Amino acid sequence: MDTPPVPRPLVDVVPLVRAEGLSRHYTRGSEIVDALADITLDIPRGAFAVVLGPSGCGKSTLLHLLGGIERPSQGAVTVDGVSLERASEAELTRFRRRSVGFIFQFYNLLPFISADENVALPLLAVGQARADALRAARAILDQMGLGARRGHRPAELSGGEQQRVAIARAIITRPPLILADEPTGDLDAAGAEAVVSMLRDLARDGQHTIVMATHNQRLVQASDQVIRLSSGRREPR
Ligand SMILES: Nc1ncnc2c1ncn2[C@@H]1O[C@H](COP(=O)(O)OP(=O)(O)O)[C@@H](O)[C@H]1O
Numbered sequence: 001m002d003t004p005p006v007p008r009p010l011v012d013v014v015p016l017v018r019a020e021g022l023s024r025h026y027t028r029g030s031e032i033v034d035a036l037a038d039i040t041l042d043i044p045r046g047a048f049a050v051v052l053g054p055s056g057c058g059k060s061t062l063l064h065l066l067g068g069i070e071r072p073s074q075g076a077v078t079v080d081g082v083s084l085e086r087a088s089e090a091e092l093t094r095f096r097r098r099s100v101g102f103i104f105q106f107y108n109l110l111p112f113i114s115a116d117e118n119v120a121l122p123l124l125a126v127g128q129a130r131a132d133a134l135r136a137a138r139a140i141l142d143q144m145g146l147g148a149r150r151g152h153r154p155a156e157l158s159g160g161e162q163q164r165v166a167i168a169r170a171i172i173t174r175p176p177l178i179l180a181d182e183p184t185g186d187l188d189a190a191g192a193e194a195v196v197s198m199l200r201d202l203a204r205d206g207q208h209t210i211v212m213a214t215h216n217q218r219l220v221q222a223s224d225q226v227i228r229l230s231s232g233r234r235e236p237r
């Protein structure tokens with residue numbers, strides 16, 4: 001008698017990110033700008049995906065749609081089981097806080113508070129007590145080799161250190177999706193390498209899926225998946 005196949009767990013089968021026919025246009029006066037047109041993609045859980053293309057091709061727009069910062073003009077996008085084009089404002093806010101960590105080119109740390117306070121902020125936003133949030137922030141900074149820097153303000157840190165603090169802030173709530181928009185754009189080669197290998201490791205540990213936008217062709221080497229954009233459209237392959 002044949003034994004039935006063992007079903008694979010759902011989390012392995014359903015991609016973390018699924019977009020179909022995703023488009024976004026902006027109106028600039030009487031002109032319509034197609035920032036993104038008809039993007040279809042799947043990104044599996046645990047992948048390190050790179051969105052590659054020149055300035056103006058729509059990379060940031062795509063990340064904003066995946067992160068629930070902006071809504072699509074057309075099409076569907078589901079991330080971690082949430083249909084973002086249909087979600088209410090309250091659902092989108094909850095999604096952004098719980099499911100997504102953002103990393104930006106210029107770090108976007110708050111200048112008047114210390115590194116550990118910056119890292120603790122997302123935990124405060126989801127209601128964690130301040131002492132617990134700071135304890136978690138310090139633990140993660142220690143893991144990243146930034147323990148000695150935790151009391152410093154951003155201006156007292158190098159660019160590479162600031163970006164590592166920003167990565168700590170992005171992962172402190174353990175969000176399934178990390179969106180990094182040109183995270184190495186302001187760093188030297190060594191700083192860029194450190195940031196990319198850190199993102200690579202986060203994907204490898206299986207807890208996070210990384211989507212990194214870059215115009216730097218060399219950075220695709222570390223990736224599992226490359227999404228090439230040209231004038232708002234996805235290039236085949
Ligand atoms: N808020 C906006 N209003 C009008 N046009 C925009 C807006 N945001 C982006 N664009 C346009 O959409 C296109 C894609 O922009 P963007 O996603 O920022 O590209 P990239 O991140 O690859 O440089 C560009 O032509 C840009 O000028």
Ligand SMILES: [Mg+2]
Nearest residue numbers: 059060061181
């Ligand atoms: Mg951009």
